[in-house]
Amino acid sequence: MIFIRKKIIEKIKKEAKYIFPNECCGFLSGLKNKNIYMIDDYHSCKNISRKPAQEFRIDPIYQIKLQKKLRTISKNILGIYHSHPNGNINLSKKDIYFFNDINLLWFIIALSKKKYSNILVYMKKNNVNDEFLTCEYHIKNEKFFKR
Numbered sequence: 590m591i592f593i594r595k596k597i598i599e600k601i602k603k604e605a606k607y608i609f610p611n612e613c614c615g616f617l618s619g620l621k622n623k624n625i626y627m628i629d630d631y632h633s634c635k636n637i638s639r640k641p642a643q644e645f646r647i648d649p650i651y652q653i654k655l656q657k658k659l660r661t662i663s664k665n666i667l668g669i670y671h672s673h674p675n676g677n678i679n680l681s682k683k684d685i686y687f688f689n690d691i692n693l694l695w696f697i698i699a700l701s702k703k704k705y706s707n708i709l710v711y712m713k714k715n716n717v718n719d720e721f722l723t724c725e726y727h728i729k730n731e732k733f734f735k736r
Contacts, residue, residue: 591694591710591726593617593628598728601631602706605672605698611641616652617668617696618659626667626694636671644683645671668694668710676701678709680721688713694724 597617604613615633619626632655638646647669659665673681678699680688688695688711695711714720 590624591626591628591724592729593626593726594630595728595730597628597631598708601670601696601698602708604633605674605700605706606703608636608672609700609703610674612636612638612643612645612672612674613698614645614647614669614671616647616655616666617670617694618655618664619667620664621667621692628667630664631670642674644681666693668696670696670698672698672700672706674700674703678707680711685721688721691715 601613601615604615607613613633614636615631617628618630618632619628621627634647634651636645637648638644652666656666676699678697680695680697684695684697691713693713697709697711699707699709708726710724710726711721712724714722
């Protein structure tokens with residue numbers, strides 16, 4: 590089960606529209622307990638691809654620094670998000686090629702003419718190549734995450 594803060598969904602949709610017609614990208618962080626993902630923050634990254642309208646690339650140095658920072662607060666990277674400015678909500682061939690962590694979620698924000706956005710979440714099915722599950726996610730308000 591995936592729970593994500595409402596403000597995060599709103600912010601990554603806004604980022605995708607702002608970066609349009611290029612792909613935006615970043616990480617989602619929080620806590621995972623067994624099969625429950627509690628996503629409570631996002632970390633926008635610069636898309637370093639030479640073809641940002643067609644693909645995304647995240648600077649690996651940024652990823653390492655973020656992982657170190659999150660460790661200090663007992664959190665982890667739980668997912669990656671990126672936009673598809675072509676309106677396609679499905680994983681691209683490049684997404685499938687680079688999607689190799691069974692514990693990581695992939696959020697795709699599909700835009701159609703910068704006006705409409707839809708989000709679909711994918712998870713790799715076991716260790717089988719090219720097999721993915723779509724995941725339902727639940728948008729929660731701030732109170733849900735407070736202890």
